[in-house]
Amino acid sequence: MKELLKYLKPYRKQCIIGPFCKLMEAILELLLPTLMAYMINDGIMAQDQQLVYRYSFIMIFMVMIGFGFSITCQYQAAKASQGFGTDLRNALFSHITAFSYQDLDYFGTPTLVNRLSNDVNQLQVAVAMLIRLVVRSPFICIGAIIMAMFLDMRLAWILIASVPFIILILYVFIRFTTPMYQQYQKLLDKFSSILDDNFAGIRVIRTFVSKKREQKRFQENVDELQVQMMKVARLSALLNPSTAIVVNGAVVILMYQGILKIQIGDLQPGTIVAFINYASSILLALIAISNLIVIFTKAFASGKRVSEVLRYSPGLVCGNASLQEKDEPIVCFDHVSFSYGKGDAALSDLSFSIRKGESIGIIGGTGAGKTTLISLLCHFYVPTEGRILLYGQDITTLRSSDLLSHVVLVPQVNELFSGTIEENICFGLSNVSKADIEQALSISQAKEFVDELPKGMHTKIERGGANLSGGQKQRLCIARAILRKPDLLILDDASSALDFKSDAALRKALKAMDTQMSRIMISQRVSTLASCDRIIVLDNGEMAGFAPHKVLYDTCEIYHSICESQHVERGIA
Numbered sequence: 001m002k003e004l005l006k007y008l009k010p011y012r013k014q015c016i017i018g019p020f021c022k023l024m025e026a027i028l029e030l031l032l033p034t035l036m037a038y039m040i041n042d043g044i045m046a047q048d049q050q051l052v053y054r055y056s057f058i059m060i061f062m063v064m065i066g067f068g069f070s071i072t073c074q075y076q077a078a079k080a081s082q083g084f085g086t087d088l089r090n091a092l093f094s095h096i097t098a099f100s101y102q103d104l105d106y107f108g109t110p111t112l113v114n115r116l117s118n119d120v121n122q123l124q125v126a127v128a129m130l131i132r133l134v135v136r137s138p139f140i141c142i143g144a145i146i147m148a149m150f151l152d153m154r155l156a157w158i159l160i161a162s163v164p165f166i167i168l169i170l171y172v173f174i175r176f177t178t179p180m181y182q183q184y185q186k187l188l189d190k191f192s193s194i195l196d197d198n199f200a201g202i203r204v205i206r207t208f209v210s211k212k213r214e215q216k217r218f219q220e221n222v223d224e225l226q227v228q229m230m231k232v233a234r235l236s237a238l239l240n241p242s243t244a245i246v247v248n249g250a251v252v253i254l255m256y257q258g259i260l261k262i263q264i265g266d267l268q269p270g271t272i273v274a275f276i277n278y279a280s281s282i283l284l285a286l287i288a289i290s291n292l293i294v295i296f297t298k299a300f301a302s303g304k305r306v307s308e309v310l311r312y313s314p315g316l317v318c319g320n321a322s323l324q325e326k327d328e329p330i331v332c333f334d335h336v337s338f339s340y341g342k343g344d345a346a347l348s349d350l351s352f353s354i355r356k357g358e359s360i361g362i363i364g365g366t367g368a369g370k371t372t373l374i375s376l377l378c379h380f381y382v383p384t385e386g387r388i389l390l391y392g393q394d395i396t397t398l399r400s401s402d403l404l405s406h407v408v409l410v411p412q413v414n415e416l417f418s419g420t421i422e423e424n425i426c427f428g429l430s431n432v433s434k435a436d437i438e439q440a441l442s443i444s445q446a447k448e449f450v451d452e453l454p455k456g457m458h459t460k461i462e463r464g465g466a467n468l469s470g471g472q473k474q475r476l477c478i479a480r481a482i483l484r485k486p487d488l489l490i491l492d493d494a495s496s497a498l499d500f501k502s503d504a505a506l507r508k509a510l511k512a513m514d515t516q517m518s519r520i521m522i523s524q525r526v527s528t529l530a531s532c533d534r535i536i537v538l539d540n541g542e543m544a545g546f547a548p549h550k551v552l553y554d555t556c557e558i559y560h561s562i563c564e565s566q567h568v569e570r571g572i573a
């Protein structure tokens with residue numbers, strides 16, 4: 001939680017001025033009942049009209065000054081809490097953007113979204129309350145008792161005696177509600193995760209007529225949330241009445257004792273009015289304190305969740321070295337093994353090298369480890385054992401921007417953003433020539449369909465490429481990668497939505513483009529990979545073969561059976 005304090009530091013001024021103003025307001029508020037007692041005892045009872053006017057004027061003046069202090073405090077509280085929330089949200093967001101896939105897997109996206117939005121909101125409210133009420137409410141409670149002691153010491157003891165009961169009630173409340181709020185936040189994360197699944201997979205849910213099942217899952221979670229919130233609400237609902245019972249009990253005893261004292265001439269009526277005023281001030285301050293406790297209990301749970309993210313050091317640290325092109329293999333896997341979390345090895349002891357300009361195919365059954373291999377090469381995950389070298393340099397020592405400008409990946413899932421086709425292709429690049437864009441579109445086999453669009457490259461793409469077909473999206477993503485002119489282009493099943501003719505044309509155009517650009521292509525189709533210089537055959541995370549098509553066809557049993565299942569002949573390459 002300490003790390004959160006540093007986001008309050010820039011608002012030190014507001015954190016001092018705000019409570020100071022509230023304190024001044026509270027002092028004025030505490031003086032009012034005593035002034036009223038004097039006004040009643042010395043003015044009204046003695047029928048001194050001038051004195052009544054004088055006290056009335058002083059009291060109105062004090063109320064106005066108090067109002068000014070209150071407004072100033074509200075302004076300072078708003079300024080500090082909004083600023084704190086914005087700074088914290090920015091810091092959290094920039095910390096999360098440095099997370100690797102591994103780190104994102106560790107937390108899960110829904111909980112990170114919740115922490116960024118809901119939890120930071122709770123903290124923001126807590127900061128506002130900290131400035132507005134944390135000083136004021138206890139001060140009013142203590143001050144009211146002290147003022148009452150000045151008026152009548154024996155009656156004041158009735159108020160003092162109620163304090164331990166109130167402290168006990170507050171303690172019990174905090175003790176039981178804190179774990180309940182933590183549990184509630186966890187359920188909220190689950191809720192976000194279900195929403196995330198449903199919105200992302202809405203088409204699949206409809207295709208597989210799973211709407212009812214998903215609705216049931218959603219309902220169950222909402223019911224759990226409701227049960228948890230009801231538990232907290234039941235306890236919270238008890239808090240205000242229990243404190244009110246204690247304070248009102250004290251008021252009843254005060255009135256009784258007060259009347260007895262008035263009857264024997266030991267107390268004046270104005271004093272008992274002031275006592276009742278102080279008792280109700282204490283009651284209001286206690287209600288504020290109980291609400292503060294609810295807010296701080298929630299904020300404490302949220303603060304722990306936000307701190308956990310801020311304290312988390314990304315597992316994947318990038319180096320500072322710049323990549324030097326040397327006369328060494330562009331890629332070298334040196335006894336690389338990898339497991340996701342504590343699961344089985346997704347890759348086991350892989351060792352191979354890729355020469356500059358070589359085209360490499362990767363084939364293997366579902367879950368064989370093809371995407372994992374590429375993710376390690378792009379430094380999205382760190383090998384559990386072994387090293388990956390780029391031009392002989394360990395990729396963990398390289399500057400991330402250097403690595404990603406030399407190695408460009410077109411992933412299985414196509415990501416396009418809202419904007420024009422041109423903006424999407426040039427994403428992250430500046431000063432790109434029209435000729436280069438046209439060339440990239442042409443190589444990726446996208447030029448034909450883009451030219452047919454009425455607005456050509458200026459056609460608007462909707463978010464996620466919703467107004468394009470799967471094949472069109474893939475071609476634009478390939479064009480975007482080609483435009484970067486990388487040393488190593490990786491296509492992870494990136495031509496799966498292309499028809500055979502376009503797929504063949506793409507491979508031919510890539511080969512003709514630049515003999516210096518190395519390529520890695522993952523595919524389930526032998527026909528897509530057969531023309532590669534060499535093909536890696538993966539089987540359950542292990543390398544079952546690494547050779548040209550014809551050699552593998554003759555020597556690798558797994559590859560041979562894949563070819564047979566796809567009716568591919570030895571001479572296809």
Ligand SMILES: Nc1ncnc2c1ncn2[C@@H]1O[C@H](COP(=O)(O)OP(=O)(O)OP(=O)(O)O)[C@@H](O)[C@H]1O
Pocket residue numbers: 105340343346364365366367368369370371372373
């Ligand atoms: N994020 C992840 N967390 C845990 N396990 C994972 C994760 N991603 C992949 N795996 C597991 O690692 C293994 C290799 O997966 P990978 O995605 O690399 O296979 P693949 O060969 O690319 O499969 P496909 O052809 O179906 O895409 C599988 O057993 C898979 O269940």
